[in-house]
Structures are given as C-alpha cells and as structure tokens.
Amino acid sequence: MNADSEAAGLRLLSAASMRMAGVLDMERVARHLVAVALGGFADTVGVYVAEQLIVGDEPPRPPGAGAVEARRIAVGATGADLEPLFPAGEMVVFAAGSAYAACLADGTPQRFGELDRHFVLKPRVPPPRPARERLADLSDFLLVPLRTGEAVLGLVAFARGSAAGPFTDAEAALAGELAALTARCLDGARRYQREHAAARALQAGLLPLPPGAVPGVRVAHRSVPAGRANLVGGDWCDIIPLPAGRIALVIGDAMGHGSAAAAAMVQLRAAARTLAMLGKDPAQILAWLDRIAPDIGPVQFATCACAVLDPAAGTAEISRAGHPPPILVHPDGGCDVLDLPPGLPLGLDGADYENIRVAVPDGSTLALYTDGLIETRARDLEAGIAALRSALAGGAARLEDACADVVAKLAAPPNDDDVTVMLVRTGT
Template sequence: MNAESEPARLRLLSAASTRMAGVLDMERVARHLVAVALGGFADTVGVYVAEQLIVGDEPPRPPGGRAVEARRIAVGATGADLEPLFPAGEMVVFAAGSAYAACIADGAPQRFGEPDRHLVLEPRVPPPRPARERLADLADFLLVPLRTGEAVLGLVGFARGSAAGPFTDADAALASELAALTARCLDGARRYQREHAAARTLQAGLLPLPPGAVPGVRVAHRSVPAGRANLVGGDWCDVVPLPAGRLALVIGDAMGHGSAAAAAMVQLRAAARTLAMLGKDPAQILTWLDRIAPDIGPVQFATCACAVLDPAAGTAEICRAGHPPPILLHPDGGCDVLDLPPGLPLGLDGADYENTRVAVPDGSTLVLYTDGLIETRTRDLEAGIAALRSALAGRADPLEDACADVVAKLVVPPNHDDVTVMLVRTGT
C-alpha cells in the first residue's frame, strides 16, 4: 500500500474503524487491526498490551528503563501462520533497553532494520518452512505505542519483507493513526470487560440460595439482562429461609435498565429480605417497599411479587404489586395461573395490598418470573402467559433443566427487557 496516497490512507483507516467499531473484546479488536494491516500495509503484525490491563488494573505508568511485561493478544503474517509459534494470550517480557520496552516507556514510535537483539521472543516450536521464510525475510520494523491520553496501553509491531520496501514517513504517520484508533477501541473494550466482571460479581452476590440450601425445597433460577451491552439490570429474585421450615420468595423488576435500575434493585432486594426476616407477611412487605421506593433514587417504580411458602402445611401466602401472576405447576404436569389481586406497582404510595392463600401440594412447582420473560414487541401479556404455560406443562425434567428450557423457548436474544425466572418445587 502506498500511504502517500490519500485515498489509500482513508480506505485503510475506514476499514479499521468499521471493523473495530462497537467491539467490546480486546482480542477481537486486535485481530481486526491485524487483518486490516495485513491487507497491504505490513507483512507481519503483532499487538501487545501491558499485562496490568489483562488482570484488570488501570493502564500502567511508564516503566522507566525497566523490563516490561506484556501480553500478546493478536499476531498475523502474510503467507504464513505464526499463531502456533507466537500464540495469542502468551505473556512476554520486553527486556530493558529493547526498542519494545522503549516504545512503551517513552510512548514514541521506534524504527529498526533487523530484529531487536534484546527481544526475548523465541518460537515455542520449530517453525515450518513458510513461517521460517516469512520471519527470515523481514527487513524493516516499526513499533507504534497504543496511547490513550497520557497512558500507553501497549504497542503494535509492524514489519515488512524485502519486497515491500521500508516504511516511509507517511507509513509511520498512518501506523500512528491506526494505533490511536486501536487504542481507543481497546480502552473501551478494557473498561467494558472490567465493568462486566464487576457486574457479574455483583449479580452473583445477589442470587438466591443455591439449590439444596433449603431442606425439602428445590430452587432453580435464570437471569438474562436486556440487550447485548447491559451487564446487570433491575430484575431480582430471592429466597429467604424463615423459622419453622418456611421461606419467603421475592421477585421484582425495577423500572429501566443499567446501573440506575441495578442500584434500585439492590436497595429493594435488601429491604425485602430484611422485612421477611422480621416476620412480615407478603402484603406487609410490599406495603413497606411501596413507601421506600420513591426515596431510592431516579428509579422510583417497580413491580414485585412476594410469597411465604410453608412446605409442611402445603400452602403459600402470596401478594403482588403490579407484577405478572405466578403460575403453579402441579405434580401431574398441569399448570394454573394463580388468581391474585394485581395490586399497584411499588412507588405510587398508599397502595392497598392483599394476601391470598393458595394450596401448594407436595411436588408442586411455584413459578415466579418478570414480564421480560413473557412480553416482547410482538407478544402481549396474555399470549406470553399462554406460551409460558405451554413450555411448563407436562414437565417432569430436573428443575434446572426445566428452568433452562423455559428461557430457551421464550427468550430470543437480544431481548429488549431484563428476564428473570425462578422455579421453586416442594418435596424431595
């Protein structure tokens, strides 16, 4: 590629931007850069990021003359497969004094005409002939830092064989533009992956007790956040053990998605758990949550269903606040939508909630869910409940399999609303 040509330069940058836009995985971003650069700009490309980024830390400070630990996240070459020799995901050490360490430490491009003697990168296996010839033919090297602001995330190494000719000043400028674009995408992916890990940790900490934690009762649940980018939403479910073998079951849906809904969900869940442990019945729990909801931040409305299950008596007291009605799956495979007063959503203040006692014979399954499971842009509430009943009817599967199957049948990603479902079966 002739980087002196403005159309060629713009085509390369446009191709890189198009391929990397919206990618939220660091390795995929790097692989896209490699693919674009191998299309005429370079004969080999390697992308390395500081090891600190991989373990979830902030971008490192310049090492100042020390060796640099980095992770190779993508590599490629024209006419040869370098992946078996220099696999992605491998940690490498750029020796102090090497051009590679200097590129990261100084944040400045480095040029040289033969392999850096300080570089401790040896093939892990003897290279096959195409790879050996490709590596032996490399005659010009260009290292460009992956810089975002004052931070250097790593570097991109470009190299050309003898037939391609050396990099020009225009090539070096284009490589810097490519690296800057890649650095922005890598930083976005890094932040997303860090937040993703934090959200998953939060979500795991808010899940109900694992199956088998409550004697005589089995529990299975699934949560699917809305869309592709949301990490955690406003749905929650909980199981709270109570005296005399009873347990409280709570499921709720705070309005909206993302961090605001998640923050409201955390507060409502904690309040519901505390109220249940204080011995409040379902209607009392919802009454108190209704009073609390307006004061928990920008998300002021939520729906909720609450039940206190007594397996020994074979009954449950249930109440709902604008939430979809629970379903009772009988031991013989039949299922009924429980006829309960709908109640008003939490946060409207002054709502009047009413308990309903229902029979829950041994071997029955109480199904609690949020509206994201049954309602879509093309399926209304009634059709969704009918689809859920059809998915549940006649199921004799293990509870975990039945729960997974319900989600698989009713949820088509990317779903536009958070989805939570909880199945609670009495008996052993």
C-alpha cells in the same frame, strides 16, 4: 504522499474503523487490526498490551527504565503461521533498553531493521518452514505506541520483508493513525470488560441461595439483562429461609435498565430480605417496600411478588404489587395461573396489599417471573402467559432443564426487557 497512496491510506483507515467499531473485546479489536494491516500494509503484525491492562482496573502507569511486562493479544503474517513462535495470549518481558521497552515507556515510535529475538521463546516443535522464511526475510520494523491521552496501553509491531520495501515516512504516519484508532477501540473494550466483570460480580453476590441450600425445596433461576450491551438490570429474585422450615420467595422488577435500576434493585432486595427475616407476611413486606421505593433514587417504581411457602403444610401465602401472577404447576403437569389481587406497583404510597393462601401439594412447582419473560413487542400479556403455561406444562422433569427451556423458548436474545424466572419445587 501522492494521491494514490493517500487514497489507499484512507481505505485502510476506513476498513479498520468499520471492523473495530462497536467491538467490546480487546482480543477481537486486535485481531481486526492485524487482518486489515496484513491486507497490503505490512507482512507481519503483532499487538501487545501492557500486562497491567490485563490484570488491573486502570490504564498502566508509565514504566520505569527497567524491563516491561506485556501481553501479546494478536499476531499474524502473510503466508505463514507465527503462532508457534509468538502465541497470542502469552505474557512477554521486554528487556530494559530494548526498542519495545522504550516504545512502551516513552510512548514514542521506534524503528529498526532486524528482529529483536530477546523475548522469543523457543517453540516446543520446530517452526514450519514458511514461518522461518517469513521471519528471515523481514528487514524493516516499526513499533507504534497505543496511546490514549497520557496513557500508553501497549504497542503495535509492524514489519515488512524485502519485496515490500521499507515503510515511507507517510506510511509511518499512517501506522500512527491506525494505532490511535486501535487504542481508542481497545480502551473502550477495556472499560466495557471492566464494567462487565464488576456487574458479573455484583450479580453473583445477589443470586439466590444455590439449589439444595433450603431443605424441602428445589430451586432453579435464570436472569437475562435486556439487549446485547446491558450488563445488569432492575430484575431480582431471592429465596430466604425462615423459621419452622418456611421459605420466603421474592421477585421484583425495578423500572428501567442499567445502573440506576440495578441500584434500586439492590436496595429493594435488601429491604425485602430484612422484612421477611423480621417475620413480616407478604402483604406487609410489600406495604413497607411501597413506603421505601420513592426514596431510593431516580427509579421510583417497581413491581414485586412475594410468597411465604410452607412445604410441610403444603401451602403458600402470596401477595403481589403490580407484578405478573405466579403460575402453579401441579405434579401431573397441569398449570394454574394463580388468581391474586394485582395490587399497585411499589412507590405509589398508600397502596393496600392482600395475602391469598393457596395449596401447594408436594411435587408442585411455583413459577415466579418478571414481565420481560412474557411481554414483547410481538406478544401481549395474555399471549405471553399462555406461552409460558405451555412451556411449563411440557417442560423437562429436571428443574434446571425446565428453567433453561422456558428462557430459551420465551426470551430469545436480544430481549427488549430484563428477564428473570424462578422455579421452586416442593418435595425432595
């Protein structure tokens, strides 16, 4: 490779690295590769990943000698739209013995001079003339595996027309470097998407009961993990139906973010639910959680607010452990920050907690939230509570809309801390 070609190759790798770095979506990674490669390296590019990578949790095992299933996740060509012929997102089957199947099975590059049409589906409408001409002109094909360690995640199909000429040996090696870079980014995106799916499943399983599930109240809640990359944090909220039409409401914030805080959150939430169902009052629930907190792992401290709401009596018994005070929104829109003893955070052992009984008239809304909603680098606690009162007082009549408005106004992403807010309105 001469100096000019070497410099062009470095520019290509640099451009691909800059575009794909930090991208956490497999399809976007593939589209970035296609865009870079079409900038002078190839006339058509297709990115395929093993179907098992899409539907499974682990990298695909080496296929046998038979047909191989793969998913086309990106395709592009200079001067033509190939989507009608090769739609992205389509599952294809590479026939046994084909160059594509061999590349995926053996993880070795393949080279041929004519389009292998065995997996091309007939489009519903005839492809445009530019697409037909582009395909007819292709005369050199290079398949390069997307390999990470021992696993072959998929392949990249590069092709050139007669004007560009065939790939040189140096360019084939450069294609291998491009594919290796892409494979690393795809694997990172795959791991992120797998963890994201697991975190979403975890959070979905821990959500409070849906609106309408508890007679006598309506409920709306939102949870927003901190930052752009966190999937789950230490915030939680719960709604627990109790005998005689009462409802226990719990909201908490385990210190930190990520898996350690989430693990603490799960244990504290489960313990609080059990204690409430055993008939403990809010102060007793917090006292027991205080004893439990030091033994749940690296996250030892948490704040929590607990209430037992009796819609029939129009009252609530509330206690808090270092948590921001609940806000009561009256039917006429007025807001009161409930004056409750702050208590110490959970995990300090031996703290005393006190129950305070407050009137909750029919049509009132009790707002419970974590400190991430009101405190930011640019807003202290006092200013945050004032902003929350303003948002609640002027909120929408529909509870779900009011909850969404509060989060939109006070917790614009990327937020510095996890945010959870729960609105509970009495009456039907």
